[in-house]
Each structure stands twice: as C-alpha cells, then as structure tokens.
Amino acid sequence: MEARIKAIEEGLKPNAAQLKELVEKKAEKLGDKSPSKRGNIIDIFSATVPDPVEAGVAAD
Secondary structure, eight states: HHHHHHHHHHHHHHHHHHHHHHHHHHHHHHHHHHHGGGGEEEEEEHHOOTTTTTTOOOOO
C-alpha cells in the first residue's frame, strides 16, 4: 500500500509543480485585486487533486 501511495505521489509531483507555477503567475497578475474577484482555491484544488478512490487508493 505504501509503495502504491508513493507511486501516486511521484506521479503528481510534475502536476503540482505546474500548478504552483500557474498559481504564482496568476497571483502576480492579480496584484491588489479584491479576493472576491480572484479564483477560489477550493475550486482550483478540486479541479487538480484526484479523488483517492479514482486514483485506486482504497479508503480504510
């Protein structure tokens, strides 16, 4: 099980780095705009982080 989790985490590292870069670029562009005009971090998170069940990790 640990090996499977590690493999999934390793597979997500490139996506995480890409997401971090994208978020940093967008944050720079937003500057001092009000939070209500910025994207919701929960929406970004849910769109980019896979559901554990879909990734094949069984919930115990």
